[in-house]
Structure formats: structure tokens, C-alpha cells
Amino acid sequence: MARIFIKTWGCTLNQSDSDIMHAILESEGHELCRSEKGAELVVLNTCTVKGATESRIISELARLKERGAKVVVAGCLSANRKRISRVAPEAPIVGAGATGKIAEAVRLALQGKGRGAFFDACSCKFLLPRRLGSPIARIPIGEGCVSRCAFCQSRIARPKLMSYPPREVVRLVEQALAGGAREIQLTGMDTGAYGFDIKSDLVSLLEELVKVEGDFKIRLGMINPQHARRMEGGLAGIFRSQKMFRFLHIPVQSGSERVCREMGRGHTVADFEHAVAAFRKGMPDLTLATDVIAAYPTETGEDFRKTLELIGRVRPDMVNISRFTPRPGTEAKKLKQMRSEDGKKRTALTHALARKIACENALAFLGKRMRVLINEKGRAGQVKGRADNYRQVAIPAGRGLMGKRVLVEIEETSNATLIGRTVR
Numbered sequence: 001m002a003r004i005f006i007k008t009w010g011c012t013l014n015q016s017d018s019d020i021m022h023a024i025l026e027s028e029g030h031e032l033c034r035s036e037k038g039a040e041l042v043v044l045n046t047c048t049v050k051g052a053t054e055s056r057i058i059s060e061l062a063r064l065k066e067r068g069a070k071v072v073v074a075g076c077l078s079a080n081r082k083r084i085s086r087v088a089p090e091a092p093i094v095g096a097g098a099t100g101k102i103a104e105a106v107r108l109a110l111q112g113k114g115r116g117a118f119f120d121a122c123s124c125k126f127l128l129p130r131r132l133g134s135p136i137a138r139i140p141i142g143e144g145c146v147s148r149c150a151f152c153q154s155r156i157a158r159p160k161l162m163s164y165p166p167r168e169v170v171r172l173v174e175q176a177l178a179g180g181a182r183e184i185q186l187t188g189m190d191t192g193a194y195g196f197d198i199k200s201d202l203v204s205l206l207e208e209l210v211k212v213e214g215d216f217k218i219r220l221g222m223i224n225p226q227h228a229r230r231m232e233g234g235l236a237g238i239f240r241s242q243k244m245f246r247f248l249h250i251p252v253q254s255g256s257e258r259v260c261r262e263m264g265r266g267h268t269v270a271d272f273e274h275a276v277a278a279f280r281k282g283m284p285d286l287t288l289a290t291d292v293i294a295a296y297p298t299e300t301g302e303d304f305r306k307t308l309e310l311i312g313r314v315r316p317d318m319v320n321i322s323r324f325t326p327r328p329g330t331e332a333k334k335l336k337q338m339r340s341e342d343g344k345k346r347t348a349l350t351h352a353l354a355r356k357i358a359c360e361n362a363l364a365f366l367g368k369r370m371r372v373l374i375n376e377k378g379r380a381g382q383v384k385g386r387a388d389n390y391r392q393v394a395i396p397a398g399r400g401l402m403g404k405r406v407l408v409e410i411e412e413t414s415n416a417t418l419i420g421r422t423v424r
Helices: 012-027 051-066 076-087 099-111 166-178 202-209 225-230 232-239 257-263 269-280 301-314 340-365
Strands: 003-008 041-046 070-075 136-140 183-187 217-220 247-249 287-294 318-323 369-377 382-387 392-396 405-413 418-422
Touching (some): 012 099, 012 136, 041 099, 070 099, 166 183, 225 232, 232 269, 257 269, 269 287
Parallel strands (some): 247 287, 392 418
Antiparallel strands (some): 382 392
16 A cells, blocks of 8 residues: 555645545555655646646646656546646546546556556546545535536536535535534535536525534535526525525626627626625625636727726625636637737736725724634634634634634734634
């Protein structure tokens, strides 16, 4: 048996796949390491959303090959496996749907027989063993989505919507709670697509989950605007449950209706704004996150201005900003790309505006008292947690705080974190 290190890039869904790989390899008798040091084999669980991320992964793969390490490449970058094989032809590749084959891929790599090995068969991941963390547990509710975004390579890696049966999601939540979890992160490529293939829907699933007994809160993962608007009445009602974090991640990508259409987003800017208003009604302290792509190939100066105006109008608390990079196999790769210097300038302007708004929004919590679930270590001498609206809060570390709820008075703010002290 071998000592193995799993390095993960990307979203919560990808991290949950690493939880599965960890459990499978451990059940096979392997020792899972906390770092690359001392590991006999490294599993790279990859992401393909951004070109910059792919470049970092390829550089890491080349470095590992240079030092003679045994490697398995898993995850969404399997959609671009030709590039992987050019850099490390001896590394077995495990597709995003074939996570259950990780033990076989590791065996081949350890034996030096991984050249050309590619595992792509889809499996029912909800039946696989998984490591469920404490106090945070990542629980996927399905694979794939129903969107056809022109820029997205992830849908090539995870091409088919496969929603997990509600009873299996409930089982995983109950299992996580029994292991000490206090925050349940429900994840998927698009949680709003849940149930299309099994005659169910997200609202019905959440209604079942908030009935589960225990002291915990649910963070819902990314939901696209068309689904949020379609279910806004039921979803906004569920969000008022004491077991839901008041947090909405709803990606708009552009403030231009024309660009949204050309991206193949399946929603309008108006859908986004309507859904946001519906969720904020009755939940004024809702934490709102969105995603924006700057410098999409067909984006004009006027389109970009509309994106900045939308951010200024809606005032999200978090904006995940990506400068467009063409992804292999996508429709957007065929388009004429914007000049690099123009793309960099638009990205910088978007970052500056988003940061300014986030800092201004955070000031509203200065001096307020908030209930905070402590769930991770922070910088030296600090621990961090989440308030009921999923605002990140940092406080001085103390014995026995992890997994506990504490009352915190906010004394400092920044664009990303509130800083305070516990109140007795």
C-alpha cells in the first residue's frame, strides 16, 4: 500500500469528489497524506473553468514529472486529456464521472502501467464511500446541468444531468450530522437544475432537508438565474428557515442582454434582477454572490458599461470575476478574441468596483451583534466562522470554539471578512 496526497483545484463539487477518492483509497489500505512531502503518489483533482487554472495545473504536472513522481490526473481537466498526455503520458486519467475508478488508476500508476489509461464510465456517486468532514460537510445533490453556455468546458467533462434521489441526499446529510458536521454545503454544477431528470425539484429537496433533526445550517450552492426565478417563491420561503444560511450565489456573467444571449446563458439580465429582488424581500441582510466574465469576445464597450452599471445597481457582496479565456471544445473558442490589454483593463475596473461595493456593504454590520458558527482556523491567533447570512467572521482563537455558535460584536470590516470579539 502507498502513501498518497490528493491535491484539489476548483469548486465545492470537485472537492466533494476528492472526499470520495479519499474514502476509497483509505478503504484500500492506502495512507492519505496532508502534503506532498513523503507521498509516493500524487492525485491531481483538476478544474477546467479558467485557462489560468489549467496552466497552473499543467505546470504542477510538469514539475511532478520532472522529479519522477507517480501521478494520477482526475477531474474536469480530463476534457482536455490530450494536453495532459503530452506533458505526462504515463499518468492515468480519471474522468469527472469515473471517480469510483480511482483505486484502479492508482494501482496502474504505482505499477508503472498507466500510459494511455483513461477512465470515463459514469457511476452512481451517491453509492460510493465518502469522507464527510466536520464541522463542514460537502454534499453533492447531482452531476451535470441542463445549460448550454458557449464558454463552458465543465459541461464537456460532466455532460449529463444526474440528480441524486432525495432519500440519498437526506441519508448523506444525516450521516454527516452523525459525524459532527454543523455546516452542510449542498453542491452541484447548477443546483437549480436539480430534479429535472427524476421528476423532482430543488424546493422539494430542501423542504425534506430542513426537516432533518439536528443543530445545523445548509449553504446552497450556485443556482442559475432562470431556475432561481422559476422557483423564487418556494425558494425564498425555504431560505427563511432557521436551517438555511441566507446566502444566494446566482451568476449573471454579463450586464448586457445581448451578450447573455450570445453566451447561451438561458436567462436574461432581467431574470437575474427579478430573482435577486425576490430573495432580498424580507431578507435585507441576505449575502449575495454573483459571477461576471470580463472581456467576452463579443462584448463591446457599451456592453461592458452595462455590466458595471448592473453591479452598481444590484450591489452584490461578492463578485467572482474572470477574464475570458477560450476553452477547448467550446463554441466561444471559435470567436475572435479581444486584445489582451483591453481584457486586462476591463477586468481590473470590474475588480475595483466590486471591491468598493463589498467594503461599503460590510460597513452596515459595524457594531452589530451576530450569531456565528465557528468552522475553520484563521490566521495566527484567529478562528473563522459564518453568521446566519453566511458573512465570514473572524474572532480571537479560544479553546473548544470549533463547531460552536458564539455571539460576536463586529469591530472591524473589510470587503471579505468581518472581525469581532465574542460577547459573553
